[in-house]
């Protein structure tokens with residue numbers, strides 16, 4: 345397993361990674377999730393051996409990697425833009441690490457990996473003639489081929505368009521499982537992190553602020569900044585009793601929420617139009633915008649100036665009066681004191 349303890353990486357006076365502890369167990373996929381500039385890539389690069397540590401240790405099992413150079417760490421690397429060798433064909437790229445290790449049976453291993461990433465028969469294709477998605481699959485096959493003990497993936501899908509990214513994230517999740525890979529994946533996209541990872545570590549300003557299974561991080565962010573990063577735009581005081589949360593916008597069943605005084609974080613889909621056009625808090629519809637599979641609304645609540653986001657299945661006419669209900673799928677629960685100091 346990978347064990348990082350007290351790791352600090354400096355760029356001049358900036359601590360890009362600041363006293364970070366993190367582990368990745370054998371066979372586990374850990375996503376490092378956080379906004380741009382929070383230090384995710386720097387942490388990954390330090391684990392790879394590409395950035396020197398100013399403090400702390402990086403171990404694999406019982407071995408301290410401080411003096412182990414990049415190519416002897418036994419880690420596979422995949423970057424955002426694949427970085428394939430343009431003068432080699434697909435097979436030449438995938439076989440690269442196998443040649444370096446002088447492994448035999450290279451053609452069979454290349455074929456096996458191409459099959460795994462859904463590119464069977466692509467051996468002789470030029471890498472300059474691949475689509476972005478195909479190129480990233482080849483980069484992944486190349487990294488997996490020498491059976492690395494740890495796979496380090498830095499925003500592996502972010503150069504791709506959204507639809508392809510979603511599809512490839514699911515494919516990648518599946519093939520990391522099939523390959524039994526141990527992986528550290530850097531991403532700023534929470535959907536991607538939650539699709540890929542067994543565990544998510546949220547980073548902010550060089551530090552890891554929360555680690556947990558995807559569902560727990562999604563439902564119980566540790567503070568408002570993390571909740572905002574995970575899509576919450578509105579925060580309301582609420583009381584949870586017997587698995588029901590009650591706030592100024594109504595009550596909703598949240599069997600997983602802790603009892604007591606909490607803060608609810610509302611994502612846009614936390615408020616939906618009621619099916620019968622009645623009940624729940626009411627307001628005037630200001631805007632209605634089509635998204636891929638739903639409609640995003642902005643509603644000014646009656647008796648206040650507050651404008652809230654909501655969703656509906658079909659478009660509504662701006663100016664209409666609408667009624668809203670709380671949807672548990674769009675809610676996060678924060679400790680009441682978690683808002684302070686952020």
Ligand SMILES: Nc1ncnc2c1ncn2[C@@H]1O[C@H](COP(=O)(O)OP(=O)(O)OP(=O)(O)O)[C@@H](O)[C@H]1O
Nearest residue numbers: 355358360378379380381382383384385386387532
């Ligand atoms: N080579 C470098 N020299 C100086 N500062 C750097 C260098 N690389 C990164 N930084 C700074 O270190 C901080 C962390 O950068 P890093 O690339 O690790 O963040 P990130 O979370 O991966 O962001 P992104 O998702 O945008 O890549 C940023 O403030 C960045 O400007």
